[in-house]
Amino acid sequence: MMPNIRRDDLSGAAIRGLLAEHLHSMTLHSPPESIHALDVEALRRPEVTFWSAWDGEELLGCGALMELDPAHGEIKSMRTATPHLRRGVARSMLEHIIAEARRRGYRRLSLETGSAAAFDPARRLYASYGFEYCGPFADYVLDPYSVFMTKALEPALARGGCLCGAVGFSAAMPAKWVAHCHCTRCQRAHGAAFVTWAGVEASVARIDDPEGLLHWHAGADGGERAFCTRCGSPMFFRSTRWPGELHIARALFRDPVTPAPQVHAFHDTRVEWIQLGDALPRRSAQEILK
Numbered sequence: 001m002m003p004n005i006r007r008d009d010l011s012g013a014a015i016r017g018l019l020a021e022h023l024h025s026m027t028l029h030s031p032p033e034s035i036h037a038l039d040v041e042a043l044r045r046p047e048v049t050f051w052s053a054w055d056g057e058e059l060l061g062c063g064a065l066m067e068l069d070p071a072h073g074e075i076k077s078m079r080t081a082t083p084h085l086r087r088g089v090a091r092s093m094l095e096h097i098i099a100e101a102r103r104r105g106y107r108r109l110s111l112e113t114g115s116a117a118a119f120d121p122a123r124r125l126y127a128s129y130g131f132e133y134c135g136p137f138a139d140y141v142l143d144p145y146s147v148f149m150t151k152a153l154e155p156a157l158a159r160g161g162c163l164c165g166a167v168g169f170s171a172a173m174p175a176k177w178v179a180h181c182h183c184t185r186c187q188r189a190h191g192a193a194f195v196t197w198a199g200v201e202a203s204v205a206r207i208d209d210p211e212g213l214l215h216w217h218a219g220a221d222g223g224e225r226a227f228c229t230r231c232g233s234p235m236f237f238r239s240t241r242w243p244g245e246l247h248i249a250r251a252l253f254r255d256p257v258t259p260a261p262q263v264h265a266f267h268d269t270r271v272e273w274i275q276l277g278d279a280l281p282r283r284s285a286q287e288i289l290k
């Protein structure tokens, strides 16, 4: 069975019941001051994402991910409904949360759980996914009723390549920024109304060009643009204006790229023959180059 995992606003009776059961069961194994489970109100805070797992109309379990800082997440509220224990619900939820943490670019995922025997299965599950015991993190303090576990996350790599496939690349996600560029140089170099770029640190990007087909063309503005000399795909941009950065044409990625586009850059030189319907901020050349 593959549970259907979805975002949950905690308004349903079933999920509130499961959460109440979760909070109550904590009181059986830990004194009140050692209970760190979040209640409904806390789970609705903006830094928390809460999911429930379903098999049709049947609630199987829940789990949550709390952002501690932009690189560190905490797993909360892992609970399987009693009739569905030992059916892989927690495993599915944990995989879902780990995937989401990677997608967000977290480099570390941590959790607090109980030290009592009742928490053995949970601790074994986390250990089987590479979580290791650690000291208290965030605002936690050492507590005989608590154990802390943590897992370092490898950055997600997004790959892509040119039209003919001869020149490939990969870059660690998330990108530093993703922006639509409406500058006239991008328009002409790509033959397009605008170009969406993912800006990454060059140190986390790799260009694979085994046949030496990539050609860097130096522009009058101090920028250099690289294209595949076999198929002509315009691929990369770099400039002394943004030292250490490699800009990769967003459309050439095959894998998911994060974040989503954030801004329209050089909006003052946009073409007049396309209407932009989004609410992203618009920045003029003057605002960018100042």
Ligand SMILES: [Zn+2]
Pocket (backbone or CB within 6 Å): 162, 163, 164, 165, 166, 167, 228, 229, 230, 231, 232, 233
């Ligand atoms: Zn090519």
Ligand SMILES: [Zn+2]
Pocket (backbone or CB within 6 Å): 181, 182, 183, 184, 185, 186, 187, 195, 266
């Ligand atoms: Zn541009």
